[in-house]
Amino acid sequence: MKEPILFAEHLDVGYKGEIVIGDIRLEAVPGQILTLIGPNGAGKSTILKTITRQLDPIGGVITLEGKDLKTLKERDIARSVAAVLTGRPTPELMTCWDVVSSGRYPYTGRLGILSQHDREKTEEAMALVRVESLRERDFNQISDGQRQRVLLARAICQEPRVLIMDEPTSFLDIKHKLDFLTLLRELVHSKDLAVILSLHELDLAQRYADRILCVRDGRVDRIGTPEEVFSEGYIEELYGVERGSFDALFGNVETEAVTGDPLVFVIGGGGSGIPVYRRLQRQRIPFAAGVIHEGDLDYPVAKALSARLVTQDAYGPIGLAALREAEEIMLRCRAVLCPQTRFGPMNEGNLRLRELAAERGLLTEPDQLEELLKR
Amino acid sequence: MEEKRRFRYTLCFVSLLIGMFILLVANVMVGSARLSIPQVLSILFTKTGDNAAIIWKVRMPRLLAAAILGGALSVSGFLLQTFFANPIAGPFVLGISSSAKLVVALTMIWTLSRGVAVGSVVLIAAAFVGAMLSMGAVLLVSNRLHSMALLIVCGVMIGYICSAVTDIVVTFASDSNIVNLHNWSLGSFSGKDWGDVTVLTIVVFLGLAGAFLLSKPMGAYQLGESYARSMGVNVKRFRVELILLTGVLSACVTAFAGPISFVGIAVPHLSRRLFNTSRPIVMIPACFLGGAVFCLLCDLIARTLFAPTELSISSVTAVFGVPVVIWMLLHRQGRSDRG
Numbered sequence: 264m265k266e267p268i269l270f271a272e273h274l275d276v277g278y279k280g281e282i283v284i285g286d287i288r289l290e291a292v293p294g295q296i297l298t299l300i301g302p303n304g305a306g307k308s309t310i311l312k313t314i315t316r317q318l319d320p321i322g323g324v325i326t327l328e329g330k331d332l333k334t335l336k337e338r339d340i341a342r343s344v345a346a347v348l349t350g351r352p353t354p355e356l357m358t359c360w361d362v363v364s365s366g367r368y369p370y371t372g373r374l375g376i377l378s379q380h381d382r383e384k385t386e387e388a389m390a391l392v393r394v395e396s397l398r399e400r401d402f403n404q405i406s407d408g409q410r411q412r413v414l415l416a417r418a419i420c421q422e423p424r425v426l427i428m429d430e431p432t433s434f435l436d437i438k439h440k441l442d443f444l445t446l447l448r449e450l451v452h453s454k455d456l457a458v459i460l461s462l463h464e465l466d467l468a469q470r471y472a473d474r475i476l477c478v479r480d481g482r483v484d485r486i487g488t489p490e491e492v493f494s495e496g497y498i499e500e501l502y503g504v505e506r507g508s509f510d511a512l513f514g515n516v517e518t519e520a521v522t523g524d525p526l527v528f529v530i531g532g533g534g535s536g537i538p539v540y541r542r543l544q545r546q547r548i549p550f551a552a553g554v555i556h557e558g559d560l561d562y563p564v565a566k567a568l569s570a571r572l573v574t575q576d577a578y579g580p581i582g583l584a585a586l587r588e589a590e591e592i593m594l595r596c597r598a599v600l601c602p603q604t605r606f607g608p609m610n611e612g613n614l615r616l617r618e619l620a621a622e623r624g625l626l627t628e629p630d631q632l633e634e635l636l637k638r
Numbered sequence: 639m640e641e642k643r644r645f646r647y648t649l650c651f652v653s654l655l656i657g658m659f660i661l662l663v664a665n666v667m668v669g670s671a672r673l674s675i676p677q678v679l680s681i682l683f684t685k686t687g688d689n690a691a692i693i694w695k696v697r698m699p700r701l702l703a704a705a706i707l708g709g710a711l712s713v714s715g716f717l718l719q720t721f722f723a724n725p726i727a728g729p730f731v732l733g734i735s736s737s738a739k740l741v742v743a744l745t746m747i748w749t750l751s752r753g754v755a756v757g758s759v760v761l762i763a764a765a766f767v768g769a770m771l772s773m774g775a776v777l778l779v780s781n782r783l784h785s786m787a788l789l790i791v792c793g794v795m796i797g798y799i800c801s802a803v804t805d806i807v808v809t810f811a812s813d814s815n816i817v818n819l820h821n822w823s824l825g826s827f828s829g830k831d832w833g834d835v836t837v838l839t840i841v842v843f844l845g846l847a848g849a850f851l852l853s854k855p856m857g858a859y860q861l862g863e864s865y866a867r868s869m870g871v872n873v874k875r876f877r878v879e880l881i882l883l884t885g886v887l888s889a890c891v892t893a894f895a896g897p898i899s900f901v902g903i904a905v906p907h908l909s910r911r912l913f914n915t916s917r918p919i920v921m922i923p924a925c926f927l928g929g930a931v932f933c934l935l936c937d938l939i940a941r942t943l944f945a946p947t948e949l950s951i952s953s954v955t956a957v958f959g960v961p962v963v964i965w966m967l968l969h970r971q972g973r974s975d976r977g
Contacts, residue, residue: 312864315864315867315868316867316868317864317867317868336870337870337871337872338870340870341868341869341870342870344868345868346864346865346868348862348864348865348868350862350864352860352861352862352865353723354860354861354916355725355860355910355916356910356914356915356916357860357915357916361917362861365857365858365861365865365869366869368854368858368869368870368871369869369870371854373851373854374850374851374853374854374919375853375854375857375919376919382640421869
């Protein structure tokens, strides 16, 4: 691994002498994205504000290329560290070009007059972030997605080696979130940037971060690769999730299961059951599902949402034990839904369940379900 | 694009200079004694003639004071607007002019009662103290309340208290010299001599030079304090420097011309629209020239409209300034609705 360019050790951060998070150790490595996650108010922003020197550290040191940040000149720090902060600046009568070119601040002279070189760097930054077409637009009149890109261009224009961003994707729609982070990835590689950012979107953190730092209860709870951090059940624990679950493998969110005796039995599999489970959950109808192979597409959702779930080990045909259990639960339900339409040797048991349900007059079409349950 | 901007800036600066020149000439010519251009020229170059005294002792110092103090006032308004990120901040609405006025009035009465005549430098110092006091009060408020509207309300309140106290003090001070004090406390460019003009020119141009040197961090500050810091601005030092400069400029204006309303808001706004930018490096000279033109025009109107009765300069600046401010508020409202 490369040497970290920005490094913090035993760092205590907080407001007015009161420590919000203590004993932080973090490092920003060129070519890598370090992402801070954690519940609201845990202090992600406090850490980032301290690194960007909006807050003084209460204890510990931050070093930039091996030198203590406190001993460096403002201008020298600004030549190495740039930021995209939360909150929308509302400068009056500034075009996007003006905003981007303000990133040249640490390079210009006493009066801040841009040289030819500064202009070229500004153009280059705008081209990299693909906002050239906004050059003449008033910064106050562009969309949120455009604004974040312009602010990113401004930071790039500062020619930093470390880029710090506080929740850069909040307020963006899904397209602009993906665009922004993909662009960032490209820049990290092409410019060998060390990036520290905070994110609320866990699914995105999992996909775009090289390392993740989890903040909670006044400390750094975990730090590692997404694979190390996103272990089964950890995210629920980190955020104190009680009414729902987070699928650590796929980064999916599910709500909580409707508990109680199941009224409906769902014969699913291969992903066919997922919309049915979610719909029953929304209608607050307790249901059972089966027989689902572990590792099946249906499995994580059925596990999160069903009141009862009958499973079978992966890669084997449905065995007799599972079948008996499923039959018993199914016959106590008032209706059976069977979104699964494809049957083969592995799920032959489910075909038998379906035949049994049809025989007993339990097999129901989804649109008749509501009426049936009212009776 | 940069060429287009440069062209616009040049055009605007040239227009302002021409406007200023015309108003300077008009201010010399028009008055109780009307002079023609040849007469004016001959007096200016020979310093002799029937009306030489009027021009050299009355009109010239007065118009120079109006131009320079008007410029200083609108630059101090621009600095305050940048500092508070609030387009309706200005030395008058934030109570800075009024509290400077109060301290100057107290100083004058105290020294007059002891039979000492004080120089203009002492008055500037007194005004500076007053300006800093209200600036301090406003800063305390702005640290506690993060509302722009409340900040302005608070400034206006400070202004009212100071004006009220000044009125009381002036009413009960019985010295005959108080008559002058009364005129001054309403705001006027009259009664300036060359000594005053020399002092105010030096102070204002030092202040302007300081402001101009701060135009780089000021530009960064327009993106907000945290961005300024991330670009390497020493924000603490910058804020102190900006406050001191604002104080010097508005103190100088108040010490010589009393409180003058709305120039500090209206002129920077008009200048921004005219130049279509808020870049400090352009706006500082632009506001200075704009303020000079505005005050020369207002002073011309103040002394000629109901001649021989002279209006207080504040009445005239308010008549022209307030519609601009209201228009600006409406315009901004529209923008934030769309945004």
